[in-house]
Amino acid sequence: MLCISGTEFRSRLFLGTGKFSSSTVMAEAIEASDCQMITVALRRVDLENPDDDIMTALGQREYTFLPNTSGARNADEAIRLAHIARAASGSSWLKLEVTPDPRTLLPDPVETLLATERLVKEDFIVLPYMNADPILALKLQDVGAAAVMPLGSPIGTNQGVLNDSQIEIIIEQARVPVVVDAGIGAPSHAAYAMEMGADAVLVNTAISVAGDPVAMAAAFAQAVKAGRTAYLAGMGQKSKQACASSPETGKLSSDLGFLA
Amino acid sequence: MNITLNGNNKSLQKKSSVLDLLKDLQLTPETVVVELNTTIIQPDSYDSTDIGEGDQVEIIRFVGGG
Numbered sequence: 001m002l003c004i005s006g007t008e009f010r011s012r013l014f015l016g017t018g019k020f021s022s023s024t025v026m027a028e029a030i031e032a033s034d035c036q037m038i039t040v041a042l043r044r045v046d047l048e049n050p051d052d053d054i055m056t057a058l059g060q061r062e063y064t065f066l067p068n069t070s071g072a073r074n075a076d077e078a079i080r081l082a083h084i085a086r087a088a089s090g091s092s093w094l095k096l097e098v099t100p101d102p103r104t105l106l107p108d109p110v111e112t113l114l115a116t117e118r119l120v121k122e123d124f125i126v127l128p129y130m131n132a133d134p135i136l137a138l139k140l141q142d143v144g145a146a147a148v149m150p151l152g153s154p155i156g157t158n159q160g161v162l163n164d165s166q167i168e169i170i171i172e173q174a175r176v177p178v179v180v181d182a183g184i185g186a187p188s189h190a191a192y193a194m195e196m197g198a199d200a201v202l203v204n205t206a207i208s209v210a211g212d213p214v215a216m217a218a219a220f221a222q223a224v225k226a227g228r229t230a231y232l233a234g235m236g237q238k239s240k241q242a243c244a245s246s247p248e249t250g251k252l253s254s255d256l257g258f259l260a
Numbered sequence: 261m262n263i264t265l266n267g268n269n270k271s272l273q274k275k276s277s278v279l280d281l282l283k284d285l286q287l288t289p290e291t292v293v294v295e296l297n298t299t300i301i302q303p304d305s306y307d308s309t310d311i312g313e314g315d316q317v318e319i320i321r322f323v324g325g326g
Contacts (some may be wrong), residue, residue, distance in 0.1 A: 026324065041325020042293075044266040044318065054322050070325050080298070084320050087293045087300050155326070182326075187296025204326030258320045 016204025100185025156186025187223030
């Protein structure tokens with residue numbers, strides 16, 4: 001079972017809650033995904049719609065909420081959001097996101113490392129969103145990250161796992177769970193990450209903008225399970241040269257005479 | 261009294277506590293976090309914390325996000 005900071009998770013699919021067409025669809029998709037970890041963001045209240053509250057829509061289910069610091073451009077802003085997140089959720093779980101460039105939404109490695117170090121000292125359970133950099137992953141673990149979340153490809157792009165060789169190194173060296181986050185656009189991408197040995201994947205856009213988000217959530221749940229099972233089963237080695245699946249012995253004559 | 265509320269100017273007609281403001285805005289206190297001049301106000305202090313001239317108030321809550 002997946003264990004992060006002492007909490008066990010039966011499901012290895014984490015779900016983001018952005019961009020769903022309605023609260024009802026979101027709740028049904030979460031149900032279909034069978035996930036136990038859900039990310040949420042923090043924003044100013046829309047004072048024109050005071051009743052629009054996602055936590056009411058999500059009900060009292062037993063999820064672990066993973067608030068993110070999306071919108072933060074540096075460590076200070078992320079830490080301010082972390083404090084607000086803890087006040088809002090009553091828990092210390094945090095997906096740390098520091099993205100200074102709105103065009104790429106790529107994480108700032110220096111500010112992310114700084115913020116992780118400071119938030120761990122404040123007893124936050126920090127899951128930093130990071131570029132797929134194996135050295136950075138080690139440094140984040142050194143300062144106390146509870147997991148690392150390398151991106152497959154930029155947020156919301158549905159491009160899949162573009163930097164697989166880097167993520168493989170991160171997984172190989174990891175002392176904490178590795179959650180592949182961002183860019184996963186299809187169940188096959190999620191299965192691929194899990195086959196590589198990722199401990200979990202976080203998916204949002206691919207499910208929330210699908211034609212049928214509830215069915216897509218179920219498809220992702222199956223893919224994550226299949227990928228994990230395949231990883232545990234032990235994948236065959238890749239080879240450049242063909243290697244016959246059928247026996248090499250006892251073949252019919254090579255002169256095709258038997259066809260005459 | 262003029263304050264800045266979620267980045268916009270707002271006039272308050274009377275002296276208000278944080279709790280008064282939340283009630284005026286029809287917000288359920290349990291669903292939001294309030295920052296007064298960048299300091300988070302604990303819910304049990306909403307009633308006893310008064311908002312002053314020029315204060316910056318941020319009212320924040322969870323929304324969908326990834």
